[in-house]
Amino acid sequence: MNHRPFEDWLLDNQALTNDQKRQLNTHMQTCRSCAALGEVNLALKSARVAAPAAGFADRFQVRLIARKQALRWRNFWGFTLLTLSVLGLFGWISWPVLKDLIQSPVNLLASWISSLVSFWASLQAIFRAGMVLIKVAPGFVPTYIWTVILFAAGGWSLVWVVSLMKFTKKLQGV
């Protein structure tokens, strides 16, 4: 059976002329599908609004107070546990140093100064080696390799920007 245009009239809730209404009623007397659609429209429009049991706001207040209390307890225990964990971890990591510090503080201080000096010397050596490499490297690498590297970096940046745009776009649709 052809449901057009009756189904559209029903689905779009169009305002109909008297003649269209007559046509629709005639069609619905023979078409169960359109009649059901019409009945559903009517039922939806006359449906009652469900109301909560009396005292909803009071029950909400009770729940809100309970939730706030639970949150306070959770924060308190969370903070306590975190502090204890941090203290415990710190104690465990620093225990060998603390032990040395208690037993012979002068020796420990001397070893720290020596470590700092050797660390500084290593940093200077790495820096000097890096400077030499920067001066020498361009001579070894051909120009086309630099071009390839530049293009690859550009392409990678493009892919990155496009991905960011795609993933930050608002999700919409059916």
Next chain:
Amino acid sequence: MTDETTWITQARQGDDEAFTHLVETYQKPVYNLCYRMLGEPEAAEDAAQETFLKVYQNLARYDRERSFATWLLSIAAHHCIDRLRRRRFNSVSIDEDEEGQTDIPDRFAPDPESETAKRQEGERLHNCLQSLDPIDRAAVIMRYWQDCSEVEIAQALKLTVPAVKSRLHRARRALANLWDEKPAHMRTERKPYESPAF
């Protein structure tokens, strides 16, 4: 400044009494949405309460350019959709308990027979609604019970307006198919030259 705006401003500053006014104002639409979405009064009460708690916690994020009612219903709808997904995941059927608390016939109504028929029709519609996809169901409820426009539904459910239209059409077709399966005595009486569409 309207009462609602004042209450929102005060509630944002930590005034619980102002928030209670908001709860009192919107309890019915939020509860109705939850009840129609979840199908059970107990679940609806819990979901409505949780919705207001979420709103309380996120009130600072509310954009004053938007309608508060739409924002609130959006939170309620998403909360119910999440619950239905979890429920489906846990394989618990909602069709087993369909005792509504609302459509109770009024003994003092002038025509108890038509009241009963109306109640049966309401129950039937409520049961049919439970078979819809959660997002379609939310769209239908917002359209017919909360009188939301298609634009508002689109904002609330994070859809496009054509998507809302298509979902509403699809949902009503599905409801009509389910409606058609019901017993003849429960069908709406149609009078000659009176279109059920109006």
